[in-house]
């Protein structure tokens with residue numbers, strides 16, 4: 370109430386009538402946040418969502434202060450914990466240990482060059498098994514992209530997480546793909562519909578039905594045991610993947626337990642799979658509904674890669690594909706994770722530099738879509754322009770190591786207060802280099818091998834779940850093997 374009273378609020382001002390808003394805002398989060406941003410330019414404002422007041426930031430300085438606030442004051446972990454009820458749904462160990470984050474920041478990012486060939490190899494295996502078997506000869510074949518690409522991305526990513534052959538195991542893939550969906554669906558149900566006192570019991574019941582952690586532990590146990598033996602005998606034989614890196618995080622005499630490693634793997638899956646899959650499906654819908662981009666991207670990638678020779682797939686070659694990079698960055702500008710993101714829970718009082726006081730217990734977040742669709746920041750901000758960021762680069766269009774020093778922000782992995790797709794500040798996504806490499810490879814692979822177009826000619830409508838954005842689940846794209 371205190372923050373609400375001293376800040377402008379969207380919708381009805383009364384206490385009871387604001388509940389009406391908090392429900393309607395849930396269905397129209399995108400337009401409601403954009404309207405509020407237009408009404409209160411430059412100011413923080415309160416936004417009601419499912420009976421909860423959230424303070425939203427849109428102006429650059431507010432976004433910057435939110436991003437850089439210390440974790441013990443504006444806490445991302447407490448916000449995620451509270452909004453998704455992770456402690457109850459997955460178990461306390463899921464959020465108590467966080468050693469996967471430094472492992473992603475160092476081991477995954479330092480190994481990108483080395484993991485590129487197995488990543489592309491697995492994409493090739495998955496596309497051959499899953500797409501090629503459906504395509505009849507040279508005919509156009511309709512493919513329901515959401516389930517198919519969720520499986521392809523799961524298999525390719527998992528090759529880097531748990532290696533070969535577990536990445537292709539049906540039971541593992543089913544668990545990895547379902548886990549995030551289950552938590553994202555049940556978290557808000559537990560938070561908003563189940564009274565606080567009953568949540569531990571509801572969580573216990575949920576865990577005993579879904580058994581995510583036990584199932585992951587069962588699948589990983591033989592792998593972990595064989596790697597423990599390898600590690601004790603000769604470290605050099607350890608496979609180069611996430612499981613090994615997580616194991617190497619501890620000294621030999623104090624190894625992480627199998628349970629702890631399984632929980633970390635679930636956590637990596639939680640942050641990595643759903644995000645990448647959603648973004649890639651959005652990109653695919655743009656490509657298939659605006660086929661002029663197919664020839665533009667194909668021309669660029671054909672100069673860099675031989676589809677049949679995996680040795681030509683290098684990070685350096687990928688770095689030269691500035692149009693490919695721009696296409697995906699533009700996809701994330703318009704189709705990010707949702708209308709409101711980077712939620713923080715004030716665990717102590719926080720004061721913005723303009724004097725706005727946020728009492729402890731309040732949520733603060735960014736009005737991300739309103740930022741990304743602001744005409745003052747982007748020309749024709751509502752339109753998809755796949756080459757927007759490529760043409761914003763000032764330096765040489767082909768990188769060759771000579772990138773103009775300001776051009777890094779126009780790369781897919783670059784961020785600023787005007788581009789929040791990967792967050793910002795202390796929690797800036799550490800997996801963005803891997804996600805960007807994976808999506809670029811898969812898009813390059815597709816344009817080299819297939820022609821594609823939307824079955825109905827138009828991009829299918831997005832699906833909103835509260836403030837969260839998802840690509841259509843039932844979009845169908847026609848695929849045809851390229852005649853070279």
Ligand code: HEM
Pocket residue numbers: 445469470473477637640641642644645648706710711712789790791792793795796797798799800801803804
């Ligand atoms: C297109 C794909 C992805 C998108 C759009 C995305 C987006 C984000 C965003 C917006 C945040 C910041 C959240 C906040 O500040 O509240 C974040 C954090 C994070 N992401 Fe990603 N992400 C993607 C892929 C990945 C991948 C592939 C990994 C792992 C390999 C990953 C690992 C993480 C981790 C560990 C954090 C938390 C960092 C911290 O707390 O310091 N992400 N991501």
